[in-house]
Amino acid sequence: MSVPAEERETVAWPADGYVAVVKQDCPTCRLVEPVLAGLPGLTVFTQDDPAFPEGVADRRDDTDLDASLALGIETVPTLVRFAGGVEQGRVVGWSRAQWAELTGVAGLGEGLPEYRPGCGSRTQDPDVAEEILVRTRGGSLRARRLEIAALEDEAEALFDRGFTDGLPVVAPTPARVLRMLEGTSRKPDEAVAVVPPNLAEATVEKVAINAVLAGCRPEYLPVVLAAVEAACTDEFNAHGLLATTWGAGPAIVVNGPIRAEIGMNWAGNALGQGNRANSTIGRALQLVIRNVGGGRPQEVDRAALGHPGKVGFCFAEDEEGSPFEPLAQSRGVPPGRSAVTVFAAEGPRGLADQISRTPESLARSLAQGLRSVCHWKLPGGFDASLVLSPEHGRTFREAGWDRARLHWELDELLLLDRAEITRGAGGIEEGVPARASDRPVPKFRPGGYMIMYAGGGAGMFSAVIGGWAGGPGGSAPVTREVDPWR
Known part of the structure; x- marks a missing residue:
């Protein structure tokens, strides 16, 4: 040592x-x-x-x-x-x-x-x-000490005191927190963000404590810090995302060299369990919101249903296999730099198309999946994300389509016929009010959906991840660079 x-x-x-x-x-x-x-x-x-x-x-x-x-x-x-x-x-x-x-x-x-x-x-x-x-x-640590009796079980004590998300957590002993802080050169008392809903200041130390609770390794800490910074911006609007009765929560997609450096998964089961970095980074962000910001279910978190990904939702993009430029690069991050993009996310819904061999046909299938977000008759309100799998991505690569071309095609395919989405149409009372205009209505606001690339090499299945309200009063995706030397 x-x-x-x-x-x-x-x-x-x-x-x-x-x-x-x-x-x-x-x-x-x-x-x-x-x-x-x-x-x-x-x-x-x-x-x-x-x-x-x-x-x-x-x-x-x-x-x-x-x-x-x-x-x-x-x-x-x-x-x-x-x-x-x-x-x-x-x-x-x-x-x-x-x-x-x-x-x-x-x-x-x-x-x-x-x-x-x-x-x-x-x-x-x-x-x-x-x-x-x-x-x-140890003298550099400033967080309040939690005293646990000699015969008290650490795991049960943390449950009883409300520091967990319903699953067991790792006890944040001073030694563990200090080792976590070795993952960054930022000072423990440096302010990272003001965390809603209680607008409490999160220092590097407090983020490190929650990273320990989540089960992170020290090398994950720079990613967690960047995610906390992104989630606590006005653009992302974590308070609104918590307070809505809709079931979405924050999700993180990671780009750049740090994905491989910390062993993240962007291949098979990328959106699922089994990878420590994926699982614990997303969980650490949620624990910061809970333990620092006070965002607890059935309190400020008013989700009617929620979804399992609200424990923690994080994955990496497959940049090496993608037919497109990396998501972070498309959002302004210089090539070769690591970054996180935090976005509002429901649970992913699989989208199967095992027959389409042309980009035009496959794009129509993807558009139908995206149209179902929130409700197929409701346009313009909710954002979404599309996670394209390698087998589907191959179709676009072979046709020479880049990210911009696919966005353009989907935008055209996601113009909704007003007659189909008017209230009462199809015997469904939900929908948009009747209007004199018969002009098509875009499903998403401009820039209201993102395209990502991840998944296993076999299986012609992509995924649609519904979001939450976009635009003013809603939540917009936020991208922040990760600096592993900070």
């Missing part, structure tokens, strides 16, 4: 001479005990037994591991030479030749083996590393 220099304890050792770090539990350290006793100008720091090694005049207790951390010790024994307070060289493990070269003392360790590799430093023990992390960096 490494600790930033500014967070290490100050340890004093001789400006000139040698420092050895050992532990009694290490066979190699015990092997070189006679060598240590015979080295002039030597200071020994011992990690586990202050009485070890015998025969050394300047022997110091390092059971708190401050010296080991300051020296960056990963293996014991380690021998370090100092001159003028500056390290001049070190040897890790036991090597007669290297120890003799470093010290200038001939005949060291006669009768001992030429080489032994040594043992892992106590700083590398998982339990000890966690304690060190909390001791050295």
